[in-house]
Each structure stands twice: as structure tokens, then as C-alpha cells.
Amino acid sequence: MASDDPPGAAAIGARAPGNRGAAVTGPSAADDPVPGWLRAAAAGDAQAWDRLVDRHAGLVWSICRAHRLSEQDAADVSQLTWMRLLENLERIRDPSRLAGWLATTCRHECLAFLRRSRVSTPVADEHLDRLLGGVESADQPVLAADQHATLWQAFLRLSEGCQRLLRALVVDAEDGPPSYRQVAAALQVPVGSLGPTRARCLDQLRKLLASGI
Amino acid sequence: MSSQDPPADDGLDAASRLRGLGDEELLAALGEMLGQREAPPRWSVDLARESYGLRAIDAELAALTSDSELETAGSRLRADRGPRLVAFDAAALSVEIEIEPGSRAGRWRLIGQLIPAGPARIQVRRAAAAAPARDAADDLGRFAADEQGHLAADDLGRFAVDDLASGPLSLLCVRPGEQAVATAWITIA
Numbered sequence: 001m002a003s004d005d006p007p008g009a010a011a012i013g014a015r016a017p018g019n020r021g022a023a024v025t026g027p028s029a030a031d032d033p034v035p036g037w038l039r040a041a042a043a044g045d046a047q048a049w050d051r052l053v054d055r056h057a058g059l060v061w062s063i064c065r066a067h068r069l070s071e072q073d074a075a076d077v078s079q080l081t082w083m084r085l086l087e088n089l090e091r092i093r094d095p096s097r098l099a100g101w102l103a104t105t106c107r108h109e110c111l112a113f114l115r116r117s118r119v120s121t122p123v124a125d126e127h128l129d130r131l132l133g134g135v136e137s138a139d140q141p142v143l144a145a146d147q148h149a150t151l152w153q154a155f156l157r158l159s160e161g162c163q164r165l166l167r168a169l170v171v172d173a174e175d176g177p178p179s180y181r182q183v184a185a186a187l188q189v190p191v192g193s194l195g196p197t198r199a200r201c202l203d204q205l206r207k208l209l210a211s212g213i
Numbered sequence: 214m215s216s217q218d219p220p221a222d223d224g225l226d227a228a229s230r231l232r233g234l235g236d237e238e239l240l241a242a243l244g245e246m247l248g249q250r251e252a253p254p255r256w257s258v259d260l261a262r263e264s265y266g267l268r269a270i271d272a273e274l275a276a277l278t279s280d281s282e283l284e285t286a287g288s289r290l291r292a293d294r295g296p297r298l299v300a301f302d303a304a305a306l307s308v309e310i311e312i313e314p315g316s317r318a319g320r321w322r323l324i325g326q327l328i329p330a331g332p333a334r335i336q337v338r339r340a341a342a343a344a345p346a347r348d349a350a351d352d353l354g355r356f357a358a359d360e361q362g363h364l365a366a367d368d369l370g371r372f373a374v375d376d377l378a379s380g381p382l383s384l385l386c387v388r389p390g391e392q393a394v395a396t397a398w399i400t401i402a
Contacts, residue, residue, distance in 0.1 A: 041265070049265040057261060061253035062246075075257045076400055079340045080381045082261040083398035086268050087383075113400065116282045150227040151246050170244035202236050209228040 035095035042089040052098070053082065059099060059152055060106050066148035067110040077113050081106040099156040107149045154208040162201035169198065264340050269385055269395035275301035275308055277397040296324075301396040308384060308396055321377040321401050325384070327370035333388040335364040335372050340381040340398065377401060 034055070040048035060081050064074035084105050085092075092101060155163065168183045184191040234242060281298040296313035307328040315322040327333055366372040366386070379402040386394045 044270075046265050050262045053258060053261045057253045057258045061257070071254070075254070075260070076380055076402065078253065078257055079260055079264065080398055080400050082264055083267070083340055083381055083383070086264060087274050087395070087397060089268070109400075112283055113402075117402070144227070146227040147231055147242070148246055151231055151242060154228070154231075155243065155246070166240070166243055167247055170240055170247055199236065202239055205239065206232050209232045 032096055034098050038089065038092060038095045038098060049086075052085075056099060056102050059156065060102055063103055063106045063145075063149045063152065064110055066145045067107070067114065068145075069110060069113070073113065073117075077106065077109050080109050084109070097157075100153040103149045103153045107146065110145070150209070154205055157208050158201065158204055162204055165194075165197060166201055166205075260340065267338055267340060267383075269338075269383075269393065272385060272393040272395035273303045275303035275306065275386075275394050275396045277399065278302045280399070297401075299399060303394045305391070306386065306388070306394045308386060308394070310384070312401055315375050315377065317376060319379070320375070321379070322373070322375045323377060323382075323401075324373045325366070325371065327366050327372075327386060327388075330368070330370035331366075331388060332368050333366040333370070333372075333386045335366055335387070336385040337364065337374055337377070338383045338385055338395075339378075340383075 034052070037048040037051050041052060057078075060078045061074060064077050069077060081102060085102065092098060094101075155166070158166070165183070165187060168178065168186055178186075180191055180194045184194055189197070231239070231242065277299065279298070279300045281295075296311045299310050299312065301308045308325060309328065310323055310325040313322050313324075314320075323337075325335070364372045364374055379400075381398050381400050383398045384396045386396075388394075
């Protein structure tokens, strides 16, 4: 590990101008526990490794599933992704971007797995994604597999507050997205703040997408 | 490929496509992403946690340098290909392996060659695949392995093992008087 303060940290911690409101003032990059866990795991702390796994298991799994791997295949590729991390624990250059490293590694292993298991002319990843995206037409996915992984990486680098807000806005309700009033009540913020906050969080997300994940 | 860098990816294209989405479209994309996020099965998370014990702390990593099944040169059917050939390189040792169907259906045979040639003790390390039961293999210490986890490479550096189940695998090569070398993990399937 080169440094505790990698070049990317400033960009990650940066807030859009005019950022205010308790709901979205998440921890700064300096409070990110991941680099500390990485260091501890590299130094032999099994509990730190467990925390790393618990925090990112959903990310790794969902990327496998976004590539339409069966449960068994997703388990193998997830496991391989974790082994990659294990063998590179001391070599992760930018610990604050572990989620991105895992997402990219996992995606690469998914594509390698699919190439190996497919009887076909090798195709570019993009084509493979399109091909795979078209397989399940039932619920017409908006996201190709590569976008899924990329969006995850950016989302995980948002402030905790933004993650909570966006999550609350798009999931949870049984019949459609919840109303602003429900979300405001759940997050204990004024209803009037949600619109502007939502816009700011989405802007933050776009900036992260632009920052070359 | 240097090992600390994630493999090259076309994430930038994906990022610019996502960045071009309007607020509502971006929210829809988030909704799909978060909605699709089924939790990983508990056993798979447990496996990932337990795999910490498979860390080869004192071993040098031999990076994957070639894998015939990932090479894009030919477009032959899988059945037409010969055995899968995989090579790993560390500073002072290369490991080449050939993977082919084993003597039992659904199992694999692995034939290997150490370069430079020489005797070694080789542990087949398995990240216990999905099977909930895994062999204790006490004599291998922390390394989970199947019953054939211990192999000997002969004086010419050759070794072979049969009856391997599908799943992630790495070889730990211990040569007399040398630093141990662990290959990068690969999946046999």
C-alpha cells in the first residue's frame, strides 16, 4: 500500500458546492473503514477480512447475477474473486477504491467464465453483454452487465447519506416507489429538502461516474 | 498484467453511457440495480470468510500468464480443443499445467511441470466449492484440500493428480531450500 492518502481520496471526499443538510453529510473518505480493514487483513487479522467480505459480498454476488450466472456458477466466480483479493491483499494500490477493484475483478472473472463455458466465436465484451442482456426479455433490464458493475462502483462511493436517500427513493415499497412524504418520514428530514437533495446526490453520482472509476 | 491492477475493462464506456441518463432514467437504473440485489446465499458468504485461512502468507505469488481457454485466437468448438493449458510465472519458478477430463465423469485430471525441473511438495488448494461438506484434511494444516491434496513432483518437476472436482484451485509448491510459490487461483470446470 503506497499511502494512506491516495490521489483519488480528494475527489471521493469532495462535495458538490452548496452541500448542506444533515441527511446527506456522510462520512468523508477519511472515515472510510475499508482501508483500515484491508491493512489489518493483510497483517493477519481474520476479523477484518470478515468485515471486508460482509461489506462487499452483495456487490460481488450481484455482479455475478447481472451476468446471468446460475447460483452455482455465481458461487464459483464469487469465490474466485475473493481468492483474487486474498492473493493481492498487500498489493491493492488504492484501498479507498476496493469496491471498484472488486467490481472490475469480478466482472472480468464473469466474462472469463462465460468465454470458457461458451461454445462460440470469441466476441468483444460489449457484444457479449448485449447478447446476455437480451437473453432474459421478461423484465427487459435497463442495465447491461458492465453498466451494472460500473453503477455499483459509483454508488458505493457516494456518501452514506446519499446512498440511504437514493435507496429509499427507488426500493422498499411493495407497490411502486414510496412517496416523498414516506421517504422524508423514514429518513427524518423535511419533505421540502428531498427534491434538491435528490438532485444533488444524482449529480454526485454523475461526478463519480465521470471520475474514471 | 501487474497483479495489483484490476484487469482492463470497458467500464469507461459504461460510465459515460450512464452519465448521459436523465434524473428519472438514472433513478430507474438504480432501482433495477438495487432491486436486483438479492442477497448472496449465507453459505457463499461463509465460504468467502473462511477462505482467509487459505492465504499463503509466506508464498510468492505466481501470476497467471496464459490460459488456452481464454485465448481468442481460434474459434474452434470446445470439443475440438486439446487439454486446457495454463501457465503461471513467479520470479524463480514457472508452473505449467494441463487440465483434462478425469477418469470419472465430471472430474478433472491435472498434469503439471515445474520449471526449472526439480522435486517439490505440492498442495492442491481448493476453495471448497459449493458442497457444504468439506474434507478436514488435517495434515494440510490450514489448507483445505481434497484427499489428494499432497502431491510430490518428481526429480524432473512433473506431477499429476486425478479426480479433482470442479471449482477454484491453486497450487502451492514447496521446494527444498526455496521460498514457497502459490499459483494464482483459477477455476476448473
